[in-house]
Amino acid sequence: MNIVFMGTPEFAAVSLQALADSGHRVVAAFTQPDKPVGRKKVLTAPPVKQLAQQLGIPVYQPASVKKAETIELLASLQPDLIAVVAYGKILPQQVIGLPPLGCINVHGSLLPKYRGAAPIQWSVINGEKTTGVTTMYMDAGLDTGDMIYTDTVEIGGDETSGQLYQRLAKVGADLLLKTLTGIADGTAPRQKQDDGQSTYAPMLDKQIAELDFSLTAQQVHDHIRGLNPWPVAHTFFDGKKLKVFSSRVISGAAGTAAGQLTADGTLQVACGDGGVVALTDVLLEGSKRMSAEQFLQGHGAKCRRGLQLGRKMGE
Template sequence: MRIVFAGTPEFAVPPLAALVRSHHEIIGVLTQPDRPAGRGRNLSMSAVKEFALENSLPLAQPQTLRTTEGRAALETWRPDVLVVVAYGLILPPEALAIPKHGCLNIHASLLPRWRGAAPVQRAILEGDDETGVTIMQMDAGLDTGPILLQRALPIGDTDDSVSVLDKLAALGAPALLEVLSSIDSGSVLARAQPSEGATYAKKIEKSEARIDWKRSASKIDRQIRAFRPWPIAETTHRGEQVRVHRARVVGDAAITPHPPGSILGLKDDLLLVACGEAVLGIAELQRAGRRSMTAREFANGLRSTEESFE
């Protein structure tokens, strides 16, 4: 089939690579315009653009698909199928109507749970035991289209957003090819999403990264894992910002006699911190403007035995 691919971040690259290796013809790639990034705010191309250029794929970067001008490349290509993976731009009805067999989306959750922008982060925050990928037929709603295929993935106790997204990208690529084969053969089966169990994964705000030590250690642990690589969970120590990169729950769920945020010492290379419930062991953290450091390195810089995170 003649396919146009629309995607932007690293998560979208494995499915695109799988399509390139397949017998399907990739007639075009849509990705977001280059954006300022880093401290220098220099223009940076998306991961999908890098891959498209490396593989000599036709490329377009419209600012929007809401206008006739923005849809010009898609109109010219006239694909059999448009595959959308974390593209980041809204597809209006005019765009959805262009491909012969419609638009397919790889969504990083088991729909209807976690429709929206941040399904992986919300799944980890809520303590979900599993997530997965859904290949769906796109409609005018927000992740509400018919389900064509789903593949489940367990979320481990040490998984963070980076590891889960990597696994889901690898899971989604063969699932996409399976759906395309069923469309090719005319055997594709679609089922409407159930109304029960629908939840919305709203966009992550930077303010959510602030650690509240009065919460349980398990909730803070999930917060740290959900917010890697952005916005990264943070606290303060002596008024200075400290980012927490890696940690785990230590001990049982007993309420400690120490005030939440109290630094209890170092054990097994973990910086122990009292929480509202149980204890969190921090393995890696970072002071503002400095390199990441181990718990032992941080502990060596403490001035007294009675210190705490605010």
């Protein structure tokens, strides 16, 4: 079976490695163009490109998969199947209909829940207890194709989206191998999605990063978990942006208004339901990332009961 692999981030690279390790014949890897990364904007190859080059797999990085020359290139590779894992581009019908065994997608949710670009992050933000991975036959819609296999995992109560991402990458790789075996021997099932049960997981942006302490303590905690490692939740402390990487929900009543510290010498914040969330891993603007204990060593005198978080300089 000739396989063309399409993927970009580390999540996809795990699947590509699994294909190589299991002896599948990957004739080409398509990935997004190199992009500037970090403050210094260093042009960096995506993880799939780096791995494919190590494995000796030809790499292609078209700016568009809709152009005739890209479609002609794909056709010349004569793929029996195209495996798509977090590629980051929508495939046109001419590509989807090209391989005789179909285009197979690995998606980081239990479809039809969390269709879209950020299923892992939104499952954490929304406080889901379980999620998983689905393999499906791609069609012209956004994650709407017929499902093949699913695998369910539990989400830890303090697990970040970054941690879940790493776990689901391995689950997805294993499920892809199972799917290819099923397709090859004719045992792979095919189940239509129930569109009435679908939800959408749009791409994250920085606009959702500011914490809203009028939510419940659990919702604030889930928001912090879901936005780690990017874009990272934040509030404002003494007029400066305070990034919050992790937290925990504290038992007991707050006794102060939402957004206020509940006790002297802590980073325990009252929430809208009267609950309390403790900020445990933070980075104050102009400083470095540190634990709450380290933060309080330098800023403990300002951390008084009733101090309102979320106020920018001048407010």
